[in-house]
Amino acid sequence: MIKKLAYTLAFMGALGSVASIAANKVQSPLSSEMKAFVVQKTTSGKEKLTSVKSAEPGQTIQYQLIYKNKGKGTLKGLTVTGPVPANTHFVEKSANTRVKSDLLVSIDGGKTFEKQPVKRMKVMPDGSKKMIIIPADKYTHIRWKTKSALKSGGKQVFSYRVKVN
Numbered sequence: 001m002i003k004k005l006a007y008t009l010a011f012m013g014a015l016g017s018v019a020s021i022a023a024n025k026v027q028s029p030l031s032s033e034m035k036a037f038v039v040q041k042t043t044s045g046k047e048k049l050t051s052v053k054s055a056e057p058g059q060t061i062q063y064q065l066i067y068k069n070k071g072k073g074t075l076k077g078l079t080v081t082g083p084v085p086a087n088t089h090f091v092e093k094s095a096n097t098r099v100k101s102d103l104l105v106s107i108d109g110g111k112t113f114e115k116q117p118v119k120r121m122k123v124m125p126d127g128s129k130k131m132i133i134i135p136a137d138k139y140t141h142i143r144w145k146t147k148s149a150l151k152s153g154g155k156q157v158f159s160y161r162v163k164v165n
Helices: 002-023
Strands: 030-041 047-051 060-069 079-083 088-090 101-106 119-123 129-133 141-146 155-164
Touching (some): 079 155, 141 155
Antiparallel strands (some): 030 047, 030 060, 060 155, 079 141, 088 155, 101 141, 119 129
């Protein structure tokens, strides 16, 4: 029960971070919303998304970030960032959007972002250096830098998945 409570708090924290950003932009023509769904398989093997507020270990959660332009002008240069909550890890190759954009990831809590695969030089036990690829389970944030403008009345949707540890 304590584990489930911890996952619920981490999960709600992720949703709250996007909600607080949206609340601070009351006057902005841009609105944002983050939804969370548990990914389940039906008996026929198809995926089913069910709205969720808490998650349990082993479950896969799909986040959807929805941005709408409620203004009269076109918005350009939209940057969309989603957190990978504590006690979860990013599901590799799950980031998805129909919007022409560059996908970037962070491994340092959102301080910096870079393209995949993330590589670092590692000093080996024998003193030699080797370039290694940082696995997706080390990602802390996902970011899209859009190349397509968001027209007045338009909507752009971004999604990605995490698995609860």
